[in-house]
Amino acid sequence: xxxxxxxGIVAARTKISHIDGEKGILIYRGHEIGELADRLSxxxxxxxxxxxxxxxxxxxxxxxxALRENRFLTESMKTIIDHLPEDMDxxxxxxxxxxxxxxSSYSWKPTIDQAIRLTAVIPSIIAYRNSQLEGKPFIEPxxxxxxxxxxxxxxxxxxxxxAVVNALETYMxxxxxxxxxxxxxxxxxxxxxxxxxxxxxxSAIGTMKGFLHGGAxxxxxxxxxxxxxxxxxxxVIREKLKNGEKLMGFGHRV
Numbered sequence: 502x503x504x505x506x507x508x509g510i511v512a513a514r515t516k517i518s519h520i521d522g523e524k525g526i527l528i529y530r531g532h533e534i535g536e537l538a539d540r541l542s543x544x545x546x547x548x549x550x551x552x553x554x555x556x557x558x559x560x561x562x563x564x565x566x567a568l569r570e571n572r573f574l575t576e577s578m579k580t581i582i583d584h585l586p587e588d589m590d591x592x593x594x595x596x597x598x599x600x601x602x603x604x605s606s607y608s609w610k611p612t613i614d615q616a617i618r619l620t621a622v623i624p625s626i627i628a629y630r631n632s633q634l635e636g637k638p639f640i641e642p643x644x645x646x647x648x649x650x651x652x653x654x655x656x657x658x659x660x661x662x663x664a665v666v667n668a669l670e671t672y673m674x675x676x677x678x679x680x681x682x683x684x685x686x687x688x689x690x691x692x693x694x695x696x697x698x699x700x701x702x703x704s705a706i707g708t709m710k711g712f713l714h715g716g717a718x719x720x721x722x723x724x725x726x727x728x729x730x731x732x733x734x735x736x737v738i739r740e741k742l743k744n745g746e747k748l749m750g751f752g753h754r755v
Contacts, residue, residue, distance in 0.1 A: 513689070517550060518678045529678055530554075538674045543648050544568065546674045547620065551613055564617070565647055571621035572642035572651065574629055577601050578622075582630055591630060592710035596703055598626045603699035611698035619702055624648070628655035649673060684709040720749030 519528040527534040544564050548556040578601050632639045640655045649670040653661040688705035709715035728737045
């Protein structure tokens, strides 16, 4: 039986999340996403997804500490990023630098500690590359800031406002888990062969960078730039509909 895009095909069963696109429902481990985004931090939500239960105060502090300790870039990562072409897009940089993390310590089976390391180091990779492109010194990770705040700090060199941190953290929580999307499917295929976690995440990043998946938000930015001002919105959208063009940001797969 042929099903375009594997639509309607059940490939796995999971207790991690549930998505009902028609009803606009997204649930993590039995908790509705609106409730989580309102009251939990990024770290608390990550703990919930990884362990299946909400953390105690001590457990979330332990996770925050582990993330802080794993933010450092290895010298091999820095060297690789330093030698990448200037016109290489950020997702390709991320894919290449993450691959450099794949030492023999990442053997089967994947562990939570490995997931923590990759989660912690990815913002540092992006910030390092960003500072390189801007011709500025790399801002080392802050020893006390939480995950979202530290990411903003490394990008700007300034302590971010609470409102900006909350906005980024909410976005990160909303995108932490989206079921069997293309990149998750790619990672699971790689992991199912008993390959290592770095290889699985590298597969996911390669899939994520596609224009019809993680690259879609870039298309949204391009669309907003093209529109420019509110009074141009209707005419630009109507013209795109007339020409049969995609409206990026509308029409999620589920």
